[in-house]
Amino acid sequence: MKKKPILTIALAAGLAVSSLGAQVYAKPVDLQQVQPFNVFDNKVVNNINVDNIYNNIEYLSRTPRVAGTVEEQNAIKYVKEQFESYGYETKLQEFQFYGYTAPTTVELSVDGYEGNLEPKSFTYGMDGDVTGELVFIGLGTKAEVEGLDLTGKIALVERGAISFADKVLNAAAQGAEGVIIFNNADGVINGTLGGPNDAYVPVVSITRDAGQAILADLNNGETLTATVNIEGAEGGIRTSHNVIATKASTNKNKGTNDIVAIGAHHDSVPGAPGANDDASGTSMTLELARILKDLPTDKELRFMTFGAEELGLIGSRYYASQLSEEEKKRFVGYFNLDMVGSRDAGDLVINTVDGNDNVVSSHAQASSARLNGEPTPIQPGRSSDHVSFYEVGIPSASFIHRALEPWYHTPEDTIDKISKEKLQDVAEIVGTAVYDLVRPENHGPEAVKGKEQKVPHLYHEQDIQ
Ligand SMILES: [Zn+2]
Structure with missing residues (x-):
């Protein structure tokens, strides 16, 4: 520069x-x-x-x-x-x-999907090994999940509109065992849930391409079973x-x-x-x-x-x-x-x-x-x-x-x-x-006091939504 x-x-x-x-x-x-x-x-x-x-x-x-x-x-x-x-x-x-501490193992398998899904974990996400039928819940907003029974299911969710944490909590509130969030843009998600919460269920992210491919199969009427396995996370x-x-x-x-x-x-x-x-x-x-x-x-x-x-x-x-x-x-x-x-x-x-x-x-x-x-x-x-x-x-x-x-x-x-x-x-x-x-020779003026002001956590950037 x-x-x-x-x-x-x-x-x-x-x-x-x-x-x-x-x-x-x-x-x-x-x-x-x-x-x-x-x-x-x-x-x-x-x-x-x-x-x-x-x-x-x-x-x-x-x-x-x-x-x-x-x-x-x-x-x-x-x-x-x-x-x-x-x-x-x-x-x-x-x-x-x-x-x-981030997990040492982050695994995802979806029936019938042969490609490498390369799942990523979220900061503050916890361990778990869950299997269930895959259900697409859109963006995972409260309005979208209202009335859904996701008991024993794995929720497939698209990134956007609300935070990752809210998507996980909304799906979990309807009984979901696990959550898969796919990107709405190119690249992988470097995501955080923002803080710990006992109500989280195991969650991974995948790329937009992988998410769209799985979604296409679901839209074709296929029944897919997914397994999310996360080990070694520690909070x-x-x-x-x-x-x-x-x-x-x-x-x-x-x-x-x-x-x-x-x-x-x-x-x-x-x-x-x-x-x-x-x-x-x-x-x-x-x-x-x-x-x-x-x-x-x-x-x-x-x-x-x-x-x-x-x-x-x-x-x-x-x-x-x-x-x-x-x-x-x-x-x-x-x-x-x-x-x-x-x-x-x-x-x-x-x-x-x-x-x-x-x-x-x-x-x-x-x-x-x-x-x-x-x-x-x-x-x-x-x-x-x-x-x-x-x-x-x-x-x-x-x-x-x-x-x-x-x-x-x-x-x-x-x-x-x-x-x-x-x-x-x-x-x-x-x-x-x-x-x-x-130095003693220099009695400088008093400090110029700034106004108290809150700024968001911006160090070590991670996506929260
Ligand atoms: Zn530094």
């Missing part, structure tokens, strides 16, 4: 008079007016040891770190120990969530933790009560070692913590790594939900690092939830302009833990290289794809932006 030239950037507080207040962030300035490099940047840049970041990624990415597993717990313990080795007071914040309450390291202001007299936070997620998706996603952000958070520990700072710093991000920002949402109103007001901003080191991804961008500038993005744009002569572009993006902060009114942004690497969420997301140059670049931009906000 070609970068758009950006002619103006928001002025960093470090170059402004702090008494101007929040509006200073919205004031555009010529790039030429931005100092090429500041002495305070050197305090961060000269101390970054990219090998520390790289080595921690290497250690963390030896196995997948799926939320709620022993491997995630080992990563949590490791991250905590690193923070403590730098001298941080470090806490684990425990939280529970409903975890789901239940699981435990994960966020890791939180805190550094109080070192400026006892003039320090403010403000908080600046940096974080990443330590969990990965199943099967993926998650070197870039997101051992890179976790390890960069650790290195920035190590550097900022020894620098004078007049705001509270929090370094955090979150669990269960891949399941829908669960850890960070829990963290945000536990903040008191008073604490939320103290937050100046949150810098999120998610996928910051892939050699095979595109250029760095700053994701804000609404695509607008805020105190986090403006400081990073200013620091990238100082360091590299060009501000890192802002793009709207809501696929990581910065969303949880935005939702409670805390300015936040996430740092990521786009376009994504081909190894994203695959077993190939490994240490050999990590670029030390990219790690160095992001660590410099984010480290100096944060330091600009927290």
Whole structure:
């Protein structure tokens, strides 16, 4: 992707008079007016040891770190120990969530149908081995199933109009033993039932072509028997933790009560070692913590790594939900690092939830302009833990290289794809932006508070209907 030239950037507080207040962030300035490099940047840049970041990624990415597993717990313990080795007071914040493990066996057979049906399971679908006569129930709406007796039957349903979960529940309410949902477009369904429910019956999806072929036989008056067999799915309450390291202001007299936070997620998706996603952000958070520990700072710093991000920002949402109103007001901003080191991804961008500038993005744009002569572009993006902060009114942004690497969420997301140059670049931009906000010489303006706003779960996209 070609970068758009950006002619103006928001002025960093470090170059402004702090008494101007929040509006200073919205004031555009010529790039030429931005100092090429500041002495305070050197305090961060000269101390970054990219090998520390790289080595921690290497250690963390030896196995997948799926939320709620022993491997995630080992990563949590490791991250905590690193923070403590730098001298941080470090806490684990425990939280529970409903975890789901996909089945190992997903089988479907339909009498008289010879082709490979290649059935797919749905997230939150449960085990079962059921056989029955196949009955087509259209889209499976309440109106369509009303009065039908599906006792002992398998319902064949077309995708569309209502959620997958509602189709399953409507069919089950009429006595169906199992459900087959066929697509209404090309391709396979990557579907979720949205959450657990004891009333579900075993359900699989098939392609439109397979569904239409079976439907044609039914319409010819044939009686077909179908068997749905699902094994190995597992759901239940699981435990994960966020890791939180805190550094109080070192400026006892003039320090403010403000908080600046940096974080990443330590969990990965199943099967993926998650070197870039997101051992890179976790390890960069650790290195920035190590550097900022020894620098004078007049705001509270929090370094955090979150669990269960891949399941829908669960850890960070829990963290945000536990903040008191008073604490939320103290937050100046949150810098999120998610996928910051892939050699095979595109250029760095700053994701804000609404695509607008805020105190986090403006400081990073200013620091990238100082360091590299060009501000890192802002793009709207809501696929990581910065969303949880935005939702409670805390300015936040996430740092990521786009376009994504081909190894994203695959077993190939490994240490050999990590670029030390990219790690160095992001660590410099984010480290100096944060330091600009927290250095004692710079009493920046208060945070620009966003409005509380609910946004849907959009991470790890799956179809719900
Ligand atoms: Zn991630």
